Amino acid sequence: MSFGMELAFAALILACLHSFVSPDAQGDALYALRKSLNASVDQLKDWNPNQVSPCTWSKVSCINNNVDSISLTSMGFSGILSPKIGVLKTLRTLSLQGNSITGPIPIEFGNLTSLTMLDLENNRLTGEIPSSLGNLKKLQFLYLNQNNLTGAIPDSLSLLPNLINLQLASNGLSGQIPEQLFQVSKYNFTMTHLNCGINFSHSCASDNGGSSHNPKIGTIVGIVIGLLGLLLLGSMLLLWWMRRHKRFKHEVFVDVAGEVDRRIAFGQLRRFAWRELQLATDNFNEKNVLGKGGFGKVYKGVLSDNTKVAVKRLNDYESPGGDAAFQREVEMISVAVHRNLLRLIGFCSTPTERLLVYPFMQNLSVASRLRELKPGEPVLDWPTRKRVALGTARGLEYLHEHCNPKIIHRDVKAANVLLDEDFEAVVGDFGLAKLVDVRKTNVTTQVRGTMGHIAPEYLSTGKSSERTDVFGYGIMLLELVTGQRAIDFSRLEEEDDVLLLDHVKKLEREKRLDAIVDRNLNKSCNIEEVEMMIQVALLCTQSSPEDRPTMSEVVRMLEGEGLAERWEEWQHVEVNRRQEYERLHRRFDWGEDSIYNQDAIELSGGR
Incomplete structure (x- = not known):
C-alpha cells in the first residue's frame, strides 16, 4: 500500500470515528442536560447516568440505538441549556418549548448536523442567536419566538438550504433582516426591533402576504388569480358539457408526474404516488395482507429501493373536509415521535383512496405472537x-x-x-x-x-x-x-x-x-x-x-x-359493591318461575 493510500485510509478511519458517538457519550450528554435544566427529583428520574444506553429513557426516541428525538415540552424547567448536547450527531428533533429556560443558546448546538427541527419557543433565553446554527444544513424548522434574544439575525441563517419555517417573533432582536430569509415559506419577525416595518418592501410575517408592500408583487398576484379564475370557469363549463353529452362512463384518475418526491410540512413525510404503492404491494395482493381491522387492511410492500414497508389502505376514504383535512391530520400524527410509537413514513391521497405507509415490523403484532405462533417460533417470554x-x-x-x-x-x-x-x-x-x-x-x-x-x-x-x-x-x-x-x-x-x-x-x-x-x-x-x-x-x-x-x-x-395503595382502595370499593349486590339479591329472593330475568339483572351490575 502506498503512503498516499495509507493517509487516505487513516483519514477515512478518523472520519468514521468522529461520526460515531458511543451510547455512554449520548447518555452523559443527556444527563448533563437534565442537570443543567434543574430537573426536580421526580422529573426525568429514569435518566440514569449508570445506564449505558439512553434509548430506554422517557422523552427520548432512538433509531438503531442512536438518539433521534428529545421532547421536553412544558415541563417547568428553569435552568440553562447544556453545551454537551452538541455531541448528539444523530439528533433530528429537539423540542424544549414552553419552559422557563434562561441563558444563551450554546454555540455547540451548531454541531447537531442531523437536526431538522429545533424548538426553543416560549422560554426566557437571552443573548444572540449563535451564527453556528448556520451549520445545520438539514434544519427545516427553527422556532425561537417568545424569548429574550437580542442582537442581529446572523447572516449564516440565510444559507440554510432546507429551512421552511422560521419563527423569531417576540424577541429583542434588532438590525436588518437578511434578504434571503424572506424567501422562506413561513416566517414571523413581528414584535421585534427588526427592520421590516411599513418603510420596507416586505411584511414581517409570511401569513400577512407581502403583496401590499410591493406593487409589482401585487400586480403579479392579481394576474395569477385572474388566470386561475378563468381556468376554473373553463373547467366547470367543460365538465358541464361532457356530462350533458354523457361522455362520463368511468372515473379516470391519473398520477401527477413527480408526485413521489412531493413533501408536506411536518416530519419529512413522503407523498407516494398511487402507482408506486400498487407496484410495491403487487396490486394489493391478498397474499400480502398482514392484518385487517376496523380501519382497513394492512399490506406488506417492497419499494423500488428494496425498503420493506407496511401499507394501510383505509376503508373510509372520504374523510371530512377532503384531501386538505386528511393531510392536516396526517401532519399531526407525523409530529408524534416516540420510540414506542410507530413512525409514519408517508401517505398517498387520491379522490378515491387514502393510504398510510409505515416501516415494516418483522416481528408483527403482540396478538400474532400470543395466538398465531407458527411451528418453530419462540413463545413470547415473560420478560418480553x-x-x-x-x-x-x-x-x-x-x-x-x-x-x-x-x-x-x-x-x-x-x-x-x-x-x-x-x-x-x-x-x-x-x-x-x-x-x-x-x-x-x-x-x-x-x-x-x-x-x-x-x-x-x-x-x-x-x-x-x-x-x-x-x-x-x-x-x-x-x-x-x-x-x-x-x-x-x-x-x-x-x-x-x-x-x-x-x-x-x-x-x-x-x-x-x-x-x-x-x-x-x-x-x-x-x-x-x-x-x-x-x-x-x-x-x-x-x-x-x-x-x-x-x-x-x-x-x-x-x-x-403507588400500586399497593391504589389496589387496596379499589378492593375496598369492590367488596362494598359486591355486598350491596348480594344484599339486593337476597332481599328479592327470586324463584325459578319468577317473571323477572335474573340474567339481565346480573349483567347490569358493575363488571
Missing part, C-alpha cells in the same frame, strides 16, 4: 411481555400528555401493538379515527374500536377520552398475561363469562392466579409480577372512567410506585 406492557404505556402516555393537541388512540389492543427487531413495543394505528369519515360506519354511535376492548361509556355515548384508551390498555394487559382474546365464546362450554375481563375478575377473586397465566409460558414467570400486572389491568378497566388511572400513573405503577 413486561417490556411490552411498559413500552405501550409510555407510548400512550406520550400521546395523551405530551402531544398538542393530544391524540386519543380509540382502539388499544394487542393487535395494534407491534414488535420491532428487538421485540420492543411499538404502538400503531394511533390517530386513525380522525382520518376517516365516521359517518360511513355502520355503528350508529360512531364508535371506533374492537368489541371486548371498548370502554362502557364509549360504547353507550360514542364519546371517547384518554380514559377510554386506559380501559383498552387494561384489556391488553390481560391479553399479555393470559394469551387469550378479549371475547372468547368457547368459554361458554365451561362458564358464563365470554368476556376476558369477567373471566379474570372471577379467577382473581378465587385467588386462582395459576389458572389465569398463559399456558404457553409453562409457569416460567414471576407470580408476584403477574399479580401486579393483573392489579394494574383491573384498575384500568373500572366501569367509571373517573376512577381509572392516567397513563402516566400506569407507568409509575408498573415501575413499582
